[in-house]
């Protein structure tokens with residue numbers, strides 16, 4: 595009988611059992627995450643890598659794109675390779691890839707893997723694996739991975755807890771987003787009980803920024819403009835801004851979110867001037883579906899966060915996108931009477 599304090603397993607129990615079988619019988623593993631890897635992808639991958647290594651397995655960890663700078667403090671990221679291996683594996687575990695192509699060109703290696711396992715918390719997952727551990731209500735893949743270890747009765751060490759904590763704390767925006775559940779906090783509490791220094795992790799991830807980021811942030815905030823009675827915020831970062839501070843697009847991460855802070859703002863559009871095109875990103879508090887706006891300009895994304903790239907001058911991009919968003923705001927009764 596399950597005790598009340600135990601983590602509820604919902605309907606993943608069967609899939610967990612299948613994966614446990616694979617983990618016990620297979621010897622060689624290929625682990626991969628999505629392109630432009632984030633804290634959840636890297637954290638979940640390293641946690642599984644570490645547990646499998648402790649079980650005496652041979653594990654290859656792969657990411658087509660490099661580990662972002664702000665996660666380089668994590669131990670063992672040096673073992674993540676970016677050149678696809680040619681050898682065969684008993685099993686592949688893909689993390690956070692709603693389709694295998696989210697991980698890059700994985701077809702050649704996946705063809706040589708015995709069992710393919712898909713672990714994900716995205717609604718859009720295509721269940722392409724022989725085993726699919728997909729739960730869209732989980733805050734993060736790391737939360738699912740913790741539950742897998744728990745169901746397999748694997749005791750995790752401090753370092754593995756650190757990896758999973760990084761996945762959870764980044765994907766939930768420090769336990770702030772709506773995907774955070776009572777179970778998320780319960781898992782986080784169990785991770786913390788291993789005694790790792792979570793405050794050091796938070797400092798590394800959330801309170802450490804390169805100088806270039808701060809300088810670009812200054813320029814971006816200076817560029818802020820408000821339209822439609824304060825419902826729309828516009829942010830612009832020019833090529834000159836990047837050149838002046840030797841900054842690159844990675845230094846603009848998170849800046850768009852500042853635009854959503856004023857109470858009146860419903861939508862933010864950020865224009866980032868690149869060599870021969872303009873990168874446009876959108877954020878919405880939810881009343882306007884910015885996935886549709888991005889789609890109109892050939893891009894895509896989610897209802898509340900999306901983006902597109904325009905082959906146009908900065909002025910042209912600003913004009914056409916702003917006009918279109920203003921039109922959508924005007925057409926939305928909810929927004930005009932907000």
Ligand SMILES: [Mn+2]
Nearest residue numbers: 634734735765
């Ligand atoms: Mn995730």
